[in-house]
Amino acid sequence: MSETSFLGHAFRYFGLFFICLITLGSYYIYDIPAALQTGIESLYKIHNVEWNLLYSVYSFPNMIIVFFGGYFIDNVFGLKKGAIIFCCLVMAGQIIFSVSSNLKLFWLALVGRTIFGLGGESLSVAQSTFCATWFKGRGDINFAFAITLAFSRIGSAINFQISPRIEDNQVSKVPTAIWVGAIVCGVSFASCIILVVLDVIRGKKDKDDPSPQTASSFMDIIRSFKDIFKFPGTLWLINLSVVLFYVPLFVFVSICSDFFQSKYGISSTLATSIASVPYYSAVSSPIIGFIVDRTGHNIAFTTFSSALLVVAHGLFAFSDISVWAGAIFLGASYAFMAASIWVTIPCLVPSKSLGSAYGLAFACQNAAVASFGLIINAVIAHYNTNVISDSSSSCADSGSDINHHSNHTTGNSTSSHYESSSSCVSGPKFASPNAYHIAELIFFGLSCLCLLVQITIILVDTKNRWVNVPSAMMKQRVKDLNPDDEKDPLIN
Numbered sequence: 001m002s003e004t005s006f007l008g009h010a011f012r013y014f015g016l017f018f019i020c021l022i023t024l025g026s027y028y029i030y031d032i033p034a035a036l037q038t039g040i041e042s043l044y045k046i047h048n049v050e051w052n053l054l055y056s057v058y059s060f061p062n063m064i065i066v067f068f069g070g071y072f073i074d075n076v077f078g079l080k081k082g083a084i085i086f087c088c089l090v091m092a093g094q095i096i097f098s099v100s101s102n103l104k105l106f107w108l109a110l111v112g113r114t115i116f117g118l119g120g121e122s123l124s125v126a127q128s129t130f131c132a133t134w135f136k137g138r139g140d141i142n143f144a145f146a147i148t149l150a151f152s153r154i155g156s157a158i159n160f161q162i163s164p165r166i167e168d169n170q171v172s173k174v175p176t177a178i179w180v181g182a183i184v185c186g187v188s189f190a191s192c193i194i195l196v197v198l199d200v201i202r203g204k205k206d207k208d209d210p211s212p213q214t215a216s217s218f219m220d221i222i223r224s225f226k227d228i229f230k231f232p233g234t235l236w237l238i239n240l241s242v243v244l245f246y247v248p249l250f251v252f253v254s255i256c257s258d259f260f261q262s263k264y265g266i267s268s269t270l271a272t273s274i275a276s277v278p279y280y281s282a283v284s285s286p287i288i289g290f291i292v293d294r295t296g297h298n299i300a301f302t303t304f305s306s307a308l309l310v311v312a313h314g315l316f317a318f319s320d321i322s323v324w325a326g327a328i329f330l331g332a333s334y335a336f337m338a339a340s341i342w343v344t345i346p347c348l349v350p351s352k353s354l355g356s357a358y359g360l361a362f363a364c365q366n367a368a369v370a371s372f373g374l375i376i377n378a379v380i381a382h383y384n385t386n387v388i389s390d391s392s393s394s395c396a397d398s399g400s401d402i403n404h405h406s407n408h409t410t411g412n413s414t415s416s417h418y419e420s421s422s423s424c425v426s427g428p429k430f431a432s433p434n435a436y437h438i439a440e441l442i443f444f445g446l447s448c449l450c451l452l453v454q455i456t457i458i459l460v461d462t463k464n465r466w467v468n469v470p471s472a473m474m475k476q477r478v479k480d481l482n483p484d485d486e487k488d489p490l491i492n
């Protein structure tokens with residue numbers, strides 16, 4: 001099958017469809033607590049801070065677990081078995097969460113979310129590794145990566161549309177909405193099985209799956225961890241830029257709904273819609289990926305993306321111009337970054353280490369996002385001069401019908417979640433503008449650092465010529481790193 005053969009292309013894109021589907025469930029269920037925040041608080045009779053635990057139990061273990069996940073893909077399970085195991089964990093976690101909603105047991109919900117966390121991020125590593133191995137050294141790899149990310153973000157968006165509709169403002173329907181998440185995970189699991197079969201057909205069954213003897217004992221595992229210190233400096237700079245980019249994106253998105261209401265005086269519904277602009281904008285990244293495939297010079301694109309991030313946070317921090325301006329810059333910034341950063345990794349490590357490299361990047365990202373999530377919320381609480389009316393308990397106990405809007409956040413302890421209802425105390429549910437201003441200064445500073453790191457990578461790469469060169473040279477670099485792939489029927 002030659003590279004240009006129609007069958008080869010069709011088969012690869014058929015595989016890409018299932019590569020996209022394997023994380024649909026995990027992206028869909030990740031934000032179920034946000035989409036059903038009020039209902040979940042009422043169902044389990046919990047407060048905002050306990051609700052936030054549904055995110056913490058996912059993020060904190062992933063500071064470490066996701067690296068092990070990537071490492072196990074490379075050295076213990078292999079990609080196919082690893083993907084199935086992580087998909088099982090995601091589905092099992094969601095089933096436990098669903099059962100907990102029927103039994104109204106919050107501790108069981110936390111167990112479910114923890115098990116989901118054990119698989120969720122590692123499944124994303126498996127997805128990136130599948131994408132990188134199926135498309136490595138090809139001219140459409142940026143496009144393929146961008147499609148998987150766009151698809152995943154559509155999964156998140158569908159949850160925000162569907163879950164509140166199923167729940168229909170009735171606590172009794174919350175378990176149904178959570179069970180629907182389990183069904184979506186079932187679809188992802190079935191897709192994973194199909195993908196594994198396709199991967200076997202692809203004819204790489206033994207090459208991609210290192211034998212378990214590679215790391216048969218705990219000491220073997222510890223010893224081969226040293227390999228990560230052999231990763232090139234550019235990969236560490238890429239990881240640093242991932243951290244510096246995703247903190248001002250993910251953490252900002254988690255607090256921006258309240259920030260928009262506080263600074264711009266807009267309604268919570270509008271604020272929530274604007275908060276999701278960055279994720280909807282990911283839908284445009286395949287177009288950008290298509291362009292990056294033609295031009296190469298990925299770091300030029302990530303640098304441009306960082307510059308857009310600086311502008312976005314500059315607008316939020318220092319101007320009173322319409323809130324839409326900053327949100328659109330942030331969305332454009334995300335679309336460019338998503339389409340260009342992740343593809344640089346196969347140019348820096350050989351295929352056999354891709355899982356570890358993606359695992360390392362996601363571990364750094366999770367550690368930074370979880371830590372800065374706490375720091376930013378602490379800063380906001382410290383500088384806040386508003387008296388926040390915490391109406392959650394009075395509302396939560398006010399009956400089975402709830403007055404609800406979706407909160408598109410990744411969880412924060414200051415987030416608002418109630419429209420006023422007869423039994424709720426009205427008043428500001430968000431912190432004062434000065435508190436958000438300090439937080440914004442931090443995001444702006446991190447964005448500037450991100451831009452600085454991108455410029456550093458460009459300078460470093462003028463010598464190496466690995467990740468900021470025309471696409472033909474990047475393809476050649478991947479081939480040089482993986483000489484065995486000469487025999488791969490789908491690559492050559």
Ligand SMILES: NCCCC[C@H](N)C(=O)NCC(=O)O
Nearest residue numbers: 026027030124149338362365
């Ligand atoms: N539930 C969120 C999954 C995130 C997966 C991964 N850590 C990541 O950040 N991927 C890139 C992205 O832009 O989503």
